[in-house]
Amino acid sequence: MTLTAALRLTRPNFRLDLDLEVAPGEVVALLGPNGAGKTTALRLLAGLTRLTEGHITLDDQPLHDLPVEKRPIGMVFQDYLLFPHLSALDNVAFGLRCQGTGKAESRRRAFEWLARVGLEDHANVRPRQLSGGQAQRVALARALVIDPRLLLLDEPLAALDAHTRLEIRSHLRRHLADFDGATVLVTHDPLDAMVLADRLIVIERGQVVQEGVPADVARRPRTDYVARLVGLNLYRGTAAGHHIKVDDILFTVTEHLEGPAFLVFAPSAVALYRTRPDGSPRNLWQATIDGVERHGDNMRIHLDGPISAAADITPAAVAELDLTPGQTVWASIKATETHAYPA
Incomplete structure (x- = not known):
């Protein structure tokens, strides 16, 4: 492993307890709600915050006893923290100058990196004249x-608008693919994590609650936070063969399980009816509409x-069924649309 870390930090009302391993060339994304400890972990790795143990x-x-300037680490902050009085070229050259590299050599290598991120024509431009996407690329080049042997990215795309984010995400993915050190990315955006990371670590209240490759985490969430992140309904129940009991509802599933289990299904898999549907459909229950909102299309x-x-249903279906908050409806899901796995 390029990076192995046991990050322990104790503060009043909070404790971070995170074991981290990142292989050469691997990108690991830390995901979690606000206050989970993601940015704290990044600051511990960078040396900006000291470990309790x-x-x-x-x-x-x-690295844990080395000062910040002695750690072979590159970091891109959420707001980039470019020096406003320096040109893009001198911003990129700043780290090299701090390491003792001569001015001419620093500027030469900085210009090479500006060219690699497509900004050689902006070498003499100051940060206030750069767009958000250009500033992000300057920060990455710096x-x-x-x-570095370790690259730390703290919400590197959060400050960008949706169109720019799409373009810069693609650029960033290419640069990360060429980087042979370890990369740790903090993000709130599941799409950023899925596109950029090789592995996800989900943190809640300072503890790891789920870890795995993006596809596995998205397919099998283990907490409500992860389920919301990937857009699934998640429940914990008790399985017996092809049935899982969740509260008072007995769901039929395709998987065969015994004991504690998770049940998931996509919002798009739910069918709604104003009256109980004919026949004996499985996975059927009565519910009250608590709210209606636009969600994509x-x-x-x-x-x-x-x-x-x-x-999730179409606007036409909402109009046809005349769905409004407070109404009672019947909800149904096909067994083939539900998925279960051990809890």
Whole structure:
């Protein structure tokens, strides 16, 4: 492993307890709600906050006792923190100058990196004249020009508008693919995490609650936060064969399980009816509409009842069924649209 760390920090009403391993060339994303400890973990790795206990080892060398300037780390902050009085070129060259590299050599290497991020024509431009996407690329070049062994990215795309974010995410992915050190990314955006990261670590209240490759985490969430993040309804119940009991509802599923289990289904899999549907459909329950809101091209119906659930249906279906808050409806899901796995 390029990076192995046992990050322990104790504060009043909060404790971070995170073990982290990142291989050469691997991108690990830390996900979690506000206050979970993601940025704190990044600051501990960078040396901006001191460990209460634990260790940080990079390329078999201990880092936790080294001052910030001695750590072979590049960092891109959420607001980039470019020096307003320096040109883009001198911003990129700043880290090299701090390492003792001569001015001419620093500027030469900085210009090479500006060219790599497509900003060689902006070498003499100051930060206030750069767009958000350009500033992000300057910050990335500044972090990588020093040849770090560890790259830390703190919400690197959060300050960008949706269109720019799409473009810069693609650029960032290419640069991360070429980086042979370890990368730790903090983000609130599940799409950023899915596109940029090789592995996800989900933190809640300072503890790891789920870890795995993006596809596995998205397919099998283990907490309500992760389920909301990937857009699934999640429940914990008890399985017996092809049935899972969640509260007072008995769901039929395709998987065969025994004991504690999670049940998930997509909001788009939920069918709504004003009256009980004919026949004996499985996975059927009665609910009250708690709210209706626009969700992309569809409408999201929030259901309250034996279980709370989200259902996505078309605006035409909302009008046809005349759905409004407070109404009682029947909700149904096909067994093939539900998925279960051990809790």
